[in-house]
Amino acid sequence: MFPSQFTYHAPATLGEALALLAEHGDDAKVLAGGQSLIPLMKLRFAAPPIIVDINRIPGLDTIAEEGGSLRVGALVRNRAIERSDVITSRYPTMAAAAPMISDPVVRNQGTFVGSLCHADPQGDWGSVMLALDGSVVARSVAGERVIPIGEFLDGPFTSTLRADELAVEARVPDPGSEFAGTYLKLERKVGDFATVGVAVFLATSGGTVTKAGIGLTGVGATNIKATAAEQALVGGTVSDALIEEAARLAAEAADPRTDIRGSADYKRDVVRVYVARGLRAAAATPVA
Amino acid sequence: MNITVTVNGSARTSEVEPRMLLVHYIREVLGLRGAHVGCDTTSCGVCTVLLDGLPVKSCTMFAVQADGRSIMTVEGMATNGQLHPVQAAFHSEHGLQCGFCTPGMMLVAKAFLEENPAPSEEEIRWAISGNLCRCTGYQNIVKAVQAAARNMSEVSK
Amino acid sequence: MTTVETAPSAEHPGWMGKSVPRIEDARFIAGRGNYVEDVVLPNMLHMAILRSPYAHARIVSIDSSAAMALPGVVAVVTGALLAEHKLAWMPTLSGDTQAVLATDKVRFQGQEVACVVAEDRYVAHDALELIVVDYEPLPAVVTPQAALEDGAPLIRDDKDGQVDNRVYHWEAGDAAATEAAFAGADRVVSLTTFYPRSHPAPLECCGCVADVNPASGKATIWMTSQAPHAIRTVFALVAGLPEQNIQIISPDIGGGFGNKVPVYPGYVVATAASLLIGRPVKWIEDRTGNLISTGFARDFHMTGELALDGAGKMLGLRVKMLSDQGYAYADAQPSKFRAGLFHMVTGSYDLPAAHVVTDGAYTNKAPGGVAYRCSFRITEASYLIERLVDVAAVEIGMDPAELRRMNFVQPDQFPYRSATGFVYDSGDYAPALDLALEQVGYAEVRAEQQARRAAGATKQLGIGIASMTEALGAGPSRDYDILGIKMFDSAELRVHPTGKAILKLGVRHQGQGHETTFAQIVAHELGIPPQDIVVQEGDTDNTPYGLGTYASRSTPTAGAAAALVARTLREKARKIAAYLLEVAEEDLEWEADRFSVKGAPEKVKTIQEIAFAAYTNHPQGMDAGLEGVKYYDPPNLTFPFATYIVVAEVDVATGEWTPVKVVAVDDCGVRINPMIVEGQIMGGLTEGYAMAAMQQIAFDEDGNCIGSNFMDYLIPTAMETPHFDLFDTCTPSPHHPLGCKGVGESATVGSPAAFVNAVVDAVSHLGVRNIDMPVLSSRVWEAIHAAPG
Ligand SMILES: Cc1cc2nc3c(=O)[nH]c(=O)nc-3n(C[C@H](O)[C@H](O)[C@H](O)COP(=O)(O)OP(=O)(O)OC[C@H]3O[C@@H](n4cnc5c(N)ncnc54)[C@H](O)[C@@H]3O)c2cc1C
Ligand code: FES
Ligand code: FES
Numbered sequence A: 001m002f003p004s005q006f007t008y009h010a011p012a013t014l015g016e017a018l019a020l021l022a023e024h025g026d027d028a029k030v031l032a033g034g035q036s037l038i039p040l041m042k043l044r045f046a047a048p049p050i051i052v053d054i055n056r057i058p059g060l061d062t063i064a065e066e067g068g069s070l071r072v073g074a075l076v077r078n079r080a081i082e083r084s085d086v087i088t089s090r091y092p093t094m095a096a097a098a099p100m101i102s103d104p105v106v107r108n109q110g111t112f113v114g115s116l117c118h119a120d121p122q123g124d125w126g127s128v129m130l131a132l133d134g135s136v137v138a139r140s141v142a143g144e145r146v147i148p149i150g151e152f153l154d155g156p157f158t159s160t161l162r163a164d165e166l167a168v169e170a171r172v173p174d175p176g177s178e179f180a181g182t183y184l185k186l187e188r189k190v191g192d193f194a195t196v197g198v199a200v201f202l203a204t205s206g207g208t209v210t211k212a213g214i215g216l217t218g219v220g221a222t223n224i225k226a227t228a229a230e231q232a233l234v235g236g237t238v239s240d241a242l243i244e245e246a247a248r249l250a251a252e253a254a255d256p257r258t259d260i261r262g263s264a265d266y267k268r269d270v271v272r273v274y275v276a277r278g279l280r281a282a283a284a285t286p287v288a
Numbered sequence B: 001m002n003i004t005v006t007v008n009g010s011a012r013t014s015e016v017e018p019r020m021l022l023v024h025y026i027r028e029v030l031g032l033r034g035a036h037v038g039c040d041t042t043s044c045g046v047c048t049v050l051l052d053g054l055p056v057k058s059c060t061m062f063a064v065q066a067d068g069r070s071i072m073t074v075e076g077m078a079t080n081g082q083l084h085p086v087q088a089a090f091h092s093e094h095g096l097q098c099g100f101c102t103p104g105m106m107l108v109a110k111a112f113l114e115e116n117p118a119p120s121e122e123e124i125r126w127a128i129s130g131n132l133c134r135c136t137g138y139q140n141i142v143k144a145v146q147a148a149a150r151n152m153s154e155v156s157k
Numbered sequence C: 001m002t003t004v005e006t007a008p009s010a011e012h013p014g015w016m017g018k019s020v021p022r023i024e025d026a027r028f029i030a031g032r033g034n035y036v037e038d039v040v041l042p043n044m045l046h047m048a049i050l051r052s053p054y055a056h057a058r059i060v061s062i063d064s065s066a067a068m069a070l071p072g073v074v075a076v077v078t079g080a081l082l083a084e085h086k087l088a089w090m091p092t093l094s095g096d097t098q099a100v101l102a103t104d105k106v107r108f109q110g111q112e113v114a115c116v117v118a119e120d121r122y123v124a125h126d127a128l129e130l131i132v133v134d135y136e137p138l139p140a141v142v143t144p145q146a147a148l149e150d151g152a153p154l155i156r157d158d159k160d161g162q163v164d165n166r167v168y169h170w171e172a173g174d175a176a177a178t179e180a181a182f183a184g185a186d187r188v189v190s191l192t193t194f195y196p197r198s199h200p201a202p203l204e205c206c207g208c209v210a211d212v213n214p215a216s217g218k219a220t221i222w223m224t225s226q227a228p229h230a231i232r233t234v235f236a237l238v239a240g241l242p243e244q245n246i247q248i249i250s251p252d253i254g255g256g257f258g259n260k261v262p263v264y265p266g267y268v269v270a271t272a273a274s275l276l277i278g279r280p281v282k283w284i285e286d287r288t289g290n291l292i293s294t295g296f297a298r299d300f301h302m303t304g305e306l307a308l309d310g311a312g313k314m315l316g317l318r319v320k321m322l323s324d325q326g327y328a329y330a331d332a333q334p335s336k337f338r339a340g341l342f343h344m345v346t347g348s349y350d351l352p353a354a355h356v357v358t359d360g361a362y363t364n365k366a367p368g369g370v371a372y373r374c375s376f377r378i379t380e381a382s383y384l385i386e387r388l389v390d391v392a393a394v395e396i397g398m399d400p401a402e403l404r405r406m407n408f409v410q411p412d413q414f415p416y417r418s419a420t421g422f423v424y425d426s427g428d429y430a431p432a433l434d435l436a437l438e439q440v441g442y443a444e445v446r447a448e449q450q451a452r453r454a455a456g457a458t459k460q461l462g463i464g465i466a467s468m469t470e471a472l473g474a475g476p477s478r479d480y481d482i483l484g485i486k487m488f489d490s491a492e493l494r495v496h497p498t499g500k501a502i503l504k505l506g507v508r509h510q511g512q513g514h515e516t517t518f519a520q521i522v523a524h525e526l527g528i529p530p531q532d533i534v535v536q537e538g539d540t541d542n543t544p545y546g547l548g549t550y551a552s553r554s555t556p557t558a559g560a561a562a563a564l565v566a567r568t569l570r571e572k573a574r575k576i577a578a579y580l581l582e583v584a585e586e587d588l589e590w591e592a593d594r595f596s597v598k599g600a601p602e603k604v605k606t607i608q609e610i611a612f613a614a615y616t617n618h619p620q621g622m623d624a625g626l627e628g629v630k631y632y633d634p635p636n637l638t639f640p641f642a643t644y645i646v647v648a649e650v651d652v653a654t655g656e657w658t659p660v661k662v663v664a665v666d667d668c669g670v671r672i673n674p675m676i677v678e679g680q681i682m683g684g685l686t687e688g689y690a691m692a693a694m695q696q697i698a699f700d701e702d703g704n705c706i707g708s709n710f711m712d713y714l715i716p717t718a719m720e721t722p723h724f725d726l727f728d729t730c731t732p733s734p735h736h737p738l739g740c741k742g743v744g745e746s747a748t749v750g751s752p753a754a755f756v757n758a759v760v761d762a763v764s765h766l767g768v769r770n771i772d773m774p775v776l777s778s779r780v781w782e783a784i785h786a787a788p789g
Helices: A014-027 A037-042 A078-082 A085-090 A092-100 A112-118 A124-132 A227-233 A240-253 A264-284 B022-029 B085-092 B102-115 B121-127 B139-156 C025-029 C065-069 C079-084 C121-128 C175-183 C228-239 C265-277 C287-293 C342-346 C378-396 C400-407 C429-440 C442-455 C514-526 C554-581 C607-616 C674-693 C746-766 C777-786
Strands: A007-009 A028-031 A050-053 A063-066 A069-073 A135-140 A143-148 A153-155 A166-173 A179-186 A196-205 A208-217 B002-007 B010-015 B048-051 B054-057 B070-072 C045-051 C057-063 C073-078 C089-091 C097-099 C112-118 C132-137 C166-173 C187-198 C207-212 C219-223 C246-249 C281-284 C297-308 C314-324 C353-361 C459-469 C489-495 C501-505 C533-537 C588-591 C594-597 C600-606 C626-632 C641-651 C657-667 C724-728
Touching: A014 A028, A014 A050, A014 A135, A014 A166, A028 A037, A063 A085, A069 A085, A069 A112, A078 A092, A078 A112, A085 A092, A092 A124, A092 A179, A092 A196, A112 A124, A112 A135, A112 A166, A124 A166, A124 A179, A124 A196, A124 A208, A179 A264, A196 A264, A208 A227, A208 A240, A208 A264, A227 A240, A240 A264, A264 C777, B022 B048, B048 B102, B054 B102, B085 B102, B085 B139, B085 C025, B102 B121, B102 B139, B102 C025, B121 B139, B139 C674, C045 C121, C045 C265, C045 C287, C057 C112, C065 C073, C073 C079, C073 C121, C073 C265, C089 C228, C112 C121, C112 C265, C166 C175, C175 C297, C175 C314, C175 C353, C187 C378, C207 C265, C219 C228, C219 C265, C228 C246, C228 C265, C265 C281, C297 C378, C314 C342, C314 C378, C342 C353, C342 C378, C378 C400, C378 C459, C378 C746, C400 C429, C400 C459, C429 C442, C429 C459, C429 C641, C429 C657, C429 C724, C442 C459, C442 C746, C459 C746, C489 C514, C489 C554, C489 C607, C501 C514, C501 C554, C514 C533, C514 C554, C554 C588, C554 C594, C554 C600, C554 C607, C554 C626, C600 C607, C607 C626, C641 C746, C657 C674, C657 C746, C674 C724, C674 C746, C746 C777
Parallel strands: A007 A050, A028 A050, B002 B070, C045 C281, C219 C246, C314 C353, C501 C533, C657 C724
Antiparallel strands: A063 A069, A069 A166, A135 A143, A135 A166, A179 A196, A196 A208, B002 B010, B048 B054, B048 B070, C045 C112, C057 C132, C073 C112, C089 C097, C166 C353, C187 C297, C207 C219, C207 C281, C297 C314, C459 C641, C489 C501, C489 C626, C588 C594, C594 C600, C641 C657
């Protein structure tokens, strides 16, 4: 309950923030919603000497569709995602996941981008981003790069973001005009991390699947993209047989560990059941 | 660091260490004892206060982050000696036992009713699901929020 | 439910049975409660505890020099320092010993190793990181079965004469009669199950502020304690302090549930530190400390066998139980019964013969064994018999409600002597069962269950019943004591000249509403409105001696004492009224709040008038004042009972389950404040659900605790917690002055079996017979996949 000492910076501009990160490198930690970082500091599992609080930087809290993608700024809280009209109407996978993340009070603070940066294999947003083929925009004094989410998530609690970089926004490609998606999460109670989470996205054209996305939570060292299952779906028409096949392939992609939440066999089977249920639900409620 | 926070309507200026958690600032520096501490993992919500009107877990924020912002604690709920309808309803519906979770619960309920003045039982249960209560089994808390909603809509009619 | 009455009326005079809104609420809803954390004294220091990372290790050395050198650190207390003052070990409430701070070895992960006392809590925690402890890890014993194997590492090598890890062996009932019953049985069914280690986890952790005045020697200790008087005596014995110089104050308590009965090392070290330093010392436990080191509950490995005749009549019960005690035997329970009241395992059933064999073993885990919302291990007993009856119903193909009904102890059998030696004071079980079946719509739910089974639905339904009987309200003192202190309780009542009153009790509430309920008792007996009565508890200098609040004992003991002391004052009031009205005492009639003259109803003296006279105009030769004290030693326990029925929906593909309907019919005798009683029942049902569904303190093979914070030790939120439908029947206790029985724990004791029975029932057609708690979805799935089909 009592974090170690640190030096606190609350830059008022993005430029100042990037300069601080360039100066301090690994010694500095970005503070966004603080809902992962501060708990770690309270338990003294983390003791960064320098905190760069980005909450006073203007302009980082927008949710907007622009240039063929949805942009979610670094200070967009989970609360805002839950209540965003554009997300509710156009990004059903995100809309389904948002209310399942942590609890309503934590969601008032925690950010979407911060969650991706935290790279918790049990974090839900990573799987959603994998299913949606999203990316993270990283900015440093040296410039900007756009990192596809698959490259961004590197391992448990590690991303490919450099210490001098700030993730300024996340991007999600436009879903097209015929799409569907959902998120299913097995949690033991509200506020629990996923035993298994499954993100599903389908884009279709006249009944034929043109794009499929499946992301898995809690069943590997990072969030997992079930590529083989996605490929099996693309080009087909959604049928029971195809759904079962995709579910089987997704379960094969999972690499769970036995722990107090359940055995590896159990979790793999839940992946299968949830992918099938998610695809069925998506097929039943397409947005066109 | 020197910070100024508007607490229950009045500006308070204090010198704090950056690492001081908001809950310790409220309890120990300001001497407002209604917010409690019940866990180390941001799980229980007994520390909940309203930050610019929205519930936050004050154990998971540094006091310096509240500089220039406004906080409401349970001590600020009653106005002119008159209990807030949520407080009155927690009493009339037996929405509390040991009282440890109560300030956080009531603040969450207050903010929630401002957003959703006529909620269903299910919506209330969702809204308070970031706050644990070990005594009541929640049912009377739900009833209290419903009663408060009724009373507040009567008043605003 | 009936309409709520909150005050006396013409049809319903008196204060019994009224849902008076709680008097104590006013301070809590304003954020003005006064918990230990809120106690701030001038010049106060803060203490933090360093805990062992290992389950079992020898302490080679402790170097605290760097910590001492940190500015703001005042002292580092180690076991060696305490040993110099003969304070390194202390007695447990079961007469064993427990380390205050480890000296030789650590014996569980999380054990207290050293304490830092500093000017500031942040600095105290900085200093913890600077203490260097050199440990030599030892093999850890993590199950009681392994502990009792030959050659298991000896955990308590500090104890003279302790040659193995056995804590106790204890039996109840009649072995020979039970063997005979089994020999004559048509059917024998059995169940082996594990009641996992659980933790009461009140939302307020433990803590204290110890203030030892260096000049007077007086120690004032604000403490999160459910039993302040007993703690004072233990402190006097442990520390050798004169008892008149110790004042324990339990201010408001943020939930207890049994967790705040024992004495914990933090209290002792903070007091010792205050004594040594001469300044007040505050220690507030963090959640990790609370879950990893303080009083756990349950952890019983149990096998039950039930002998039945061909018609389903129960003939005998045979039970074996192995208890995991952790490294010290620290159950807060009557010394006569080594496994608490576990031998209450015959429950609501007329079992002619029973035999219970219990063993306790030391392991490398935290000590505890507290009565977590439970009358000393009755929860485990109730769970075993209620699960076993369900297993029997499936095995012999009988409806579980019918099997229960035909084996209930019958109304004409009370007082009923059970095969293990309890004398049940009263009961009438079938009406409670019937009401619950009716309210749940039993026939319809069974039909729906059949339909879903026939359709092979993914979501199956199950119905779980538990018809429990509890024995609570300890004393009587002939059988019940804690460390030799008899389990009576007390009430002191003073009526002030203006007719207001203060009632002082030896118990200590933690949210149970004593400030209202006990005021209502006095109001009922004397006619002083509850709002005019202050109920004071928790300060040992200002309340009469008592054993505290746990095991649902407050209303059975202190409640009786309050009623009886009020009646004594009423008799004195009669004398004063007779004097004032100039009539003989026999000519007076009592009604609600006044004496009137028989035949002349206009001649009255109210209790307020009499109280005033007691100080201003009392009869010559009579002592002035209107006050008294009563110590009440109950003649027996009280035996509340209940039927809980849960309907659960189980997703057979993933094992996820939800309770879709929960009906509770509780019979706790007379209800003083129905609103508060129902609040207790709902809280109890929630903890019952929590244990059934998610709570557990687990350990890995090295003895590392999994469940030391609220991300791992799961407490249900409003979302998981079901809606409850409450009903009641009323069978008054024949020996309690008000006919009351305890109630705070019934639902926690009885309902876990109902939840588990419901889940197992939903998948019993798939061959599943048992799933141990917590019934996580993974366990349901594993059980379905392991079932013979
Ligand atoms: C009780 C509880 C339950 C939770 N349950 C869930 C759950 O079920 N599912 C789930 O997915 N999450 C869960 N979380 C985590 C929560 O969603 C966090 O909010 C989220 O993981 C981190 O977001 P944040 O904004 O709070 O980040 P912070 O805590 O501020 O930061 C997290 C990490 O990311 C870095 N970082 C943050 N923002 C940036 C940036 N813009 N650029 C570079 N680095 C950055 C920080 O330096 C830090 O290392 C839970 C948290 C709590 C307390
Ligand atoms: S203290 Fe538990 S969430 Fe803040
Ligand atoms: S009233 Fe005790 S925790 Fe809610």
